[in-house]
Amino acid sequence: MRAIIAGGGIVGLTSAIVLRAAGIDAVVHEQAPEIRAAGAGLGLWANALAVFDELGLGEQLAAIGRPAEMYFRDPAGRLIDPPGFSADDHRYLLVNRPKLNALLADAVGHDNIRLNSRLAGYDETDAGVTAHFDDRTSAEADLLIGADGAYSVVRSLLVPGSDAIEHKGHHAWRSVVPPPPGVTIDGSVIVLGEQRTRGGYVPTADGTVYWLVNQFDADPLEGTPKQQALERARFLDTTGWNPAMLALIESSPDAKILHNQIMLVPPLSQWVSRRVALVGDAAHALSPHITAGASLGVEDPLVLARLLTSAPSVPEALAAYQRDRLPHYARVNELSSKVENAATPDEFATGYVAFTHWMLNR
Template sequence: MRAVVIGAGIVGLTSGIALRRAGIEVVIHEHAPEIRAAGAGLGLWANALAVFDELGIGDEVRAIGKPSEMYFHDPAGRLLETPEFGAEDHQYLLVHRAKLNDLLADTVGRGNIRLATGFNAYKEHTDHVTVRFSDGSSENADVLVGADGAYSTVRSQLVPGAEAQEHPGHHAWRAVIPTSGISVPEDRLILGTHGCRGGYIRTHDGNVYWLVNQFNSPALTGTLKQQALERAVHLEDDGLDDVLSELIAATPEDKILHNQIMLVPPLPHWVSARVVLAGDAAHAMSPHITAGATLGIEDAALLGGLLTPGGDVPAALAAYQASQIPRYAHAAQLSAAVEHAPTPQEFARHYAAFSHWMINQHPAQNWVRA
């Protein structure tokens, strides 16, 4: 069996690893001229780490990350406790996206990755799918995996009219920088006023990752640094703890990443007979739950478990869809409860409820092959 995967991001590369481990020939096509990652820090939860363990690279992933905890504070520094949930519901691994992408690319084998070959279109046949690329070439495969993100071109053909949509007024700013003499004695995630959330987390290599996001943001003005600083004041209680502002002020303008948050609307289907969507291409959600990569890694593992050499591709994809569409409908409900929590305390509680559900109810756990 042969699979073509579109997108050499975290989900596409993990899909390639899982499918190759299942005995399937894989080629990954990436429109960019190099393996790269958009973003900075990335949280991997226990269910994603379990997938990497089963794929044989768990130790390597942990070696490029830092064990962290997702506890929240208010602007005055008070911990927002969630006694109904255990410590395991707050624990995750913070990794750098680019380092993880490099590790995954090395694992799948860079000879199995075709760079600068963007997806153009596909045509399904009874027993295979023909995929055409931007350079005029084409390939035949048994299955096509669209792991090409929120702006997926595979999705645009599979589900016409399902373009990514702006999450109105939802913006995020972040960067990874050296501490530069700024004292960062502990990690701090803060739930502030005016719809602002953010904080700072020390990374495994001595740097620090800071982030700010805001729901229902007013129109943006000024530089990226000015925008982030304007929102940081809503996360600091009368200047008693201004570490976040110090970190932002010390960040070069060109190192600050800004995103208008985009969402993929609920899709009526994720598959056809020989085409399947995975990761953000199928279910991009707000990053306020910091679980997009983890959920996409689950998709990759499930595909690697259901697709088998010589197996029934349409039946495998139908089983994948039957598992994942209801799961993500529930994930969206839990995510919305976090977003619309009326108080910081309820935000923290709903967040812990989401992570508890996610790490205890993941379908991929029984599908990855040893």
């Protein structure tokens, strides 16, 4: 069996590793001239770490990551620890995105990755699928997997009218920097602030610090990304208890601060056809306030590979995959919305750990 994977991000590369481990000849087509990652730090929860352990990558992943915990504070610095949950529900691994992508690309094998190869369209029949690329080349396979993110070309062809939409007023700013002189960062601090802000910082494995500021219902933006981040970071500290947050942002070069208007993929009624399937953000790009998009996304190809190797045919495997994933992500969206619409920091923290508990123990 042969699979073409559109997209060389975390989920696309993981898809190739999973499928090849299952005996399926998988080739990744990435539109960029190199395997790279937009963004800075990435949190991987225990469910994702279990996938990578199964693929034999657990030790390599641990070497590029730093264990961290997701506990929230309110804007006055009070720690919020909702009752009824264990420490395991708060633990994750913070990894560097570019290092993770490089690790996964090595595991796929660079001979199995085609760069500068952007999908333009596809034709499918009962017998297989032919993928067409911008450079006017084509490739035939038994199935095509869309792992090409929130702006997925595969999804736009499979489900017309399903373009990603703005999560209006929802913005994120982030960077990775060394601690500035005189500032000691010896642990994670994540705050649920005023004006629907969230943010904080986490030390990374290489001695740098990953900081993030996020806001729902933001007013129209003014100034540089650094000025925008500083303005919102002040909502995270109402008593002067956390000067490190502002110091980290102030020390960040403007060119290294990433700003994003958050985009969402509306819930889809269809993830597959007879020979095409969506995985990861192409199917279910989430708001980052849950910080679990990648952790959930890498489970998709594992489910798909198990069905491809057990079902009588590719179309039957893809149909079973859709039956599994649609209700799963309906529940994800329900839990995510409950967190987003929380009225207080305590409600947000409780909804968040309820989500991670479900994700890790379902």
